[in-house]
Structure formats: structure tokens, C-alpha cells
Amino acid sequence: MKKLFVFLAAFALVFSSSRMQAQVSESPEWATRIKAEGLSRSQVEEIAQYITDFSGSRLTASRQKRRADSLIVAKLGEFGLSNPRAAFASEFTRGGWDVVKTYAAMTSPYYCAFAVNPRAWSGSTDGLVKGECIIFDVQAKEDLEKYRGKVAGKILLLPSTREVEINFEPLATRYDEKELEALMEDNRAEARPRFGGGRGMPFDYRAYMELRQLMADFYKAEKPLCIVNGSGTFNIPGSSGVNYRAGDPEPIPEIALPVEDLGRMVRLIQKGQKVEMEMELINRFSDDCEVHNIYAEIPGTDPKLKDEIVLIGAHFDSWHGGTGAADNGSGCIVMVEAMRILKELGFKPKRTIRLALWGGEEQGLFGSRGYLNQYLYNDGKKLPGFDKFALYLNMDNGSGRFRGIYLERNDGAVPFFEAWMKNIESLGFKYLSPRTTGGTDHVAFTRVGLPAYQFIQDELEYFRTYHSVMDTYERLSMSDLKIDATIVAWLVACAANDPGRIPVNPAVNLNQ
Numbered sequence: 001m002k003k004l005f006v007f008l009a010a011f012a013l014v015f016s017s018s019r020m021q022a023q024v025s026e027s028p029e030w031a032t033r034i035k036a037e038g039l040s041r042s043q044v045e046e047i048a049q050y051i052t053d054f055s056g057s058r059l060t061a062s063r064q065k066r067r068a069d070s071l072i073v074a075k076l077g078e079f080g081l082s083n084p085r086a087a088f089a090s091e092f093t094r095g096g097w098d099v100v101k102t103y104a105a106m107t108s109p110y111y112c113a114f115a116v117n118p119r120a121w122s123g124s125t126d127g128l129v130k131g132e133c134i135i136f137d138v139q140a141k142e143d144l145e146k147y148r149g150k151v152a153g154k155i156l157l158l159p160s161t162r163e164v165e166i167n168f169e170p171l172a173t174r175y176d177e178k179e180l181e182a183l184m185e186d187n188r189a190e191a192r193p194r195f196g197g198g199r200g201m202p203f204d205y206r207a208y209m210e211l212r213q214l215m216a217d218f219y220k221a222e223k224p225l226c227i228v229n230g231s232g233t234f235n236i237p238g239s240s241g242v243n244y245r246a247g248d249p250e251p252i253p254e255i256a257l258p259v260e261d262l263g264r265m266v267r268l269i270q271k272g273q274k275v276e277m278e279m280e281l282i283n284r285f286s287d288d289c290e291v292h293n294i295y296a297e298i299p300g301t302d303p304k305l306k307d308e309i310v311l312i313g314a315h316f317d318s319w320h321g322g323t324g325a326a327d328n329g330s331g332c333i334v335m336v337e338a339m340r341i342l343k344e345l346g347f348k349p350k351r352t353i354r355l356a357l358w359g360g361e362e363q364g365l366f367g368s369r370g371y372l373n374q375y376l377y378n379d380g381k382k383l384p385g386f387d388k389f390a391l392y393l394n395m396d397n398g399s400g401r402f403r404g405i406y407l408e409r410n411d412g413a414v415p416f417f418e419a420w421m422k423n424i425e426s427l428g429f430k431y432l433s434p435r436t437t438g439g440t441d442h443v444a445f446t447r448v449g450l451p452a453y454q455f456i457q458d459e460l461e462y463f464r465t466y467h468s469v470m471d472t473y474e475r476l477s478m479s480d481l482k483i484d485a486t487i488v489a490w491l492v493a494c495a496a497n498d499p500g501r502i503p504v505n506p507a508v509n510l511n512q
């Protein structure tokens with residue numbers, strides 16, 4: 001009888017700790033402390049400068065990324081967080097690539113130096129080289145043949161298809177109430193290709209990728225001096241990469257010029273002018289084929305709950321132009337500051353709080369997927385970490401203020417966030433959208449139904465500046481970041497100590 005009673009009591013306890021218990025917010029006393037530390041004694045400016053100006057750009061597997069990894073690990077240690085470390089997350093076949101020197105100018109019909117960005121994983125020139133520019137207009141594979149045998153030693157200008165018109169939209173925006181209300185509507189009845197959202201491809205992606213490969217083969221065989229792409233506007237070149245596998249011969253040099261500079265040269269050639277450029281591009285390849293994540297913790301203190309993980313994170317890698325400030329220095333700044341706030345206040349979580357700064361997001365969620373496969377779910381099977389996973393909060397939409405959160409079509413998350421948001425509504429965090437959002441690291445976890453979320457965030461000037469050399473410290477709104485870090489610290493405090501846990505999304509069928 002006694003045994004049975006103990007069994008039933010234990011059963012009731014286990015059951016109540018997962019689903020049945022009412023969701024509770026941390027005490028208002030902690031809300032007040034967290035707000036005071038996050039809003040009045042914030043370190044976001046210090047952390048922001050450290051991640052952007054001090055670290056520079058952080059391209060996946062580059063030497064500069066490794067340097068930034070060491071810098072941020074040291075900073076996490078200074079904040080007193082437990083076990084700060086860089087750790088292997090996944091293989092990365094492209095290997096490392098760093099810019100050593102970049103120079104490009106038009107020299108005929110007159111001299112004009114350009115703001116220029118090499119495409120990542122493209123090759124170097126043989127010192128300072130000079131050549132004639134020709135228009136290389138390839139829209140389909142048949143077009144390639146008309147250039148065969150005619151491009152050796154030439155600089156190929158790929159005309160931009162982008163239309164540049166006067167833009168009457170504001171440079172930066174915030175959500176208005178009407179837009180936010182619209183996000184609160186459940187859109188599950190709308191046709192979507194599959195769970196997890198995903199925008200439909202606006203063009204034939206497979207044909208596009210096939211043509212890109214044919215063009216790469218053509219460059220290798222025909223040996224032009226350099227390929228010039230149009231990417232970025234307002235005389236700011238964009239950042240992107242070429243396909244490359246570590247150990248292959250170095251690709252032909254490729255650069256991105258702003259569409260205005262490229263457009264000028266294309267128009268001159270179309271009018272019969274001879275256009276020449278000179279350039280010197282030195283890029284360094286390395287056979288470092290690993291993606292690393294950065295971790296640090298505040299250990300849990302409850303004997304029963306300390307093995308459960310409340311995870312917060314953002315991707316630390318960036319493209320190579322600029323300093324990856326909005327994309328995604330901002331996410332890292334907020335998550336690091338949220339950890340600092342809780343540590344500084346001596347908050348003792350029941351569950352363990354873990355910070356993860358992912359690598360390899362820009363080339364395909366390598367860091368977060370690596371974590372999933374190492375600890376949570378791999379090869380169609382749950383790993384021990386799966387049932388210990390309490391929550392993941394991700395940030396990757398620039399520097400704007402949080403207005404709410406996307407609940408990824410998991411109705412079970414609603415009562416938790418409703419309880420937790422009570423003490424942060426005064427910071428403008430009011431909107432729980434049932435919708436999904438995609439394109440970044442939380443997707444690695446939502447795909448297997450785990451409770452992982454991205455915030456509804458004011459856009460500011462994100463889409464004008466991200467993936468360009470303009471993505472620097474100046475793109476950060478410190479007041480927005482302070483609020484965001486305070487909100488994260490509070491939500492994490494609630495999730496770490498709530499008697500219940502957000503259930504795994506029951507609509508995700510892992511056996512499919």
C-alpha cells in the first residue's frame with residue numbers, strides 16, 4: 001500500500017511537472033531587478049563594440065572567425081559564466097577563406113576607384129593585373145557558347161537584372177499596431193508547402209543552380225581575368241560566396257561591385273566605349289573544414305531539473321563585408337547581455353541556462369544542426385538531450401526592438417508565454433503570433449517539434465544593410481538592443497524556473 005502510494009505520488013509529480021501545472025511567471029521582484037540591470041546598467045554598447053569593431057567580420061571557418069571565437073570566449077569568462085568554450089559542431093567542406101587585399105578600379109575611359117568586395121571562396125589575381133572589360137550576358141546555358149574562346153584574359157561584367165529606381169519608401173520602419181494585429185491571426189488555413197513555413201521559390205531554382213555550375217566550369221576552362229557581379233546599391237557592395245570545396249583548384253577571382261558602378265561600365269560598353277579595369281585581389285584559403293559553436297552556461301540548481309536546458313542563441317558567423325553587426329552581431333549581443341544580466345544579479349535557475357552562438361548559419365544552419373545531431377536528434381532517433389530540452393530562443397532579424405514572438409503553430413506554448421509576458425508588456429512585448437517564421441537557426445529545432453522560437457522584431461533598416469559592407473556598428477540601435485536583452489533575460493528566468501515545460505509540438509510527426 002505504501003509502495004503504491006509512493007508510486008502514485010511520484011507519478012503525479014512527474015505528470016504535473018510536464019503538462020498539468022499552471023504556468024507561472026517569475027516574481028515581479030525579479031522583473032524589477034532584471035529591468036534595472038538591463039535598462040540602467042546595460043553593457044550592450046561594450047559587447048557590441050567587442051563583437052563588431054574588435055572582432056571584425058566572421059566568415060564561417062575563416063581565421064578571422066577563429067580569432068573572434070577566442071575573443072568572445074574570453075569575454076564570456078570575464079562575465080563569470082560557466083565553462084565558456086568553442087566546440088566542434090559540424091564538418092564544412094568549403095574550408096577557410098580570408099581576405100588579404102582588395103583593390104579594383106576602372107582605368108579607361110578615365111580613372112575611378114570602386115568600393116569593392118571579393119566574393120567569398122573566390123581566387124586571387126596574379127599581383128596587380130589590368131584588362132579589357134566585356135559584357136558577359138548569360139541567361140541560359142545556350143548563351144555560353146557564343147563566348148567560348150573569346151574571354152581569356154578579359155574581365156567579364158555580368159550585367160545586373162536589378163532595376164534601380166528612386167525609392168520613396170522610408171529607409172527604416174517600425175511595426176504599427178495594425179501590422180502587429182494582423183500577425184496575431186492564425187494563418188494555418190492558408191496553403192503552405194509543409195510544416196515550418198518556407199516561402200515558395202519565385203523562380204526555377206534548380207535551373208538557376210545548374211546554370212551557375214555550368215558558368216563556373218566555363219570560367220575554369222576559359223580563364224578570364226576576373227568576374228564582376230553587381231550586388232548592393234547606393235554604392236555599397238554586397239557580400240556573397242561562390243561554390244568551392246577545400247582542396248579543389250582556386251576558383252577564378254570574382255568581385256561584387258555596387259550595381260551603380262557596374263551599370264556605368266556596362267552602359268559605356270553598350271555605347272561603344274573601351275572600358276578597362278585594374279585590380280589586385282589576394283585571398284587566402286585554408287583547409288580548416290570545421291564549424292565551431294560557442295557555449296557558456298549558468299548551471300541549474302534544482303536536483304531534479306538541473307539537467308534540463310533552457311537554450312538561447314544567435315549565429316555568430318557573418319559574411320565577410322562589414323562587421324556583421326545587424327546580421328547577426330545584434331542577436332549575439334542580446335543573448336550575451338541576457339546571460340550577463342542574470343549572472344550579475346546572482347539569479348539561481350532551477351534548470352541550466354545555456355548560451356549558444358552558432359557558426360555556419362549563412363551557409364546553411366551548420367552550427368545549430370550540428371548541435372541537434374550531437375545532443376538532441378540524429379538519424380531518425382531521439383538522443384538523451386531531446387527530453388531535457390525546455391526552450392530555445394533565437395534572434396536573427398537585426399537590431400530592432402522585440403514586439404512579441406512567433407509561436408510556431410504550437411498551441412501548447414500559448415499559456416506559457418501569456419504567463420511570462422505579464423511583467424514585460426510595459427517594454428512593448430505584447431504580441432503572441434501563432435505563426436511560423438523561418439530562415440534561421442530555430443528551424444533546426446522546430447523541424448523535430450522542439451519548442452524553439454524567434455521574436456517579432458521591428459525591421460529598422462535591416463533589409464537595406466544586411467549582407468553588405470554597410471553592416472557595421474552604426475547599424476545597431478542600442479536602446480532597442482537593451483530592451484531586447486532585458487526581455488530575453490526575463491523570459492529565460494521564467495522558463496528556467498517554471499514548474500512546467502512547453503510541450504513538444506504534437507503536430508510534428510517524427511516518423512515521416
Ligand SMILES: [Zn+2]
Pocket residue numbers: 315327328361396440
Ligand atoms: Zn543572419
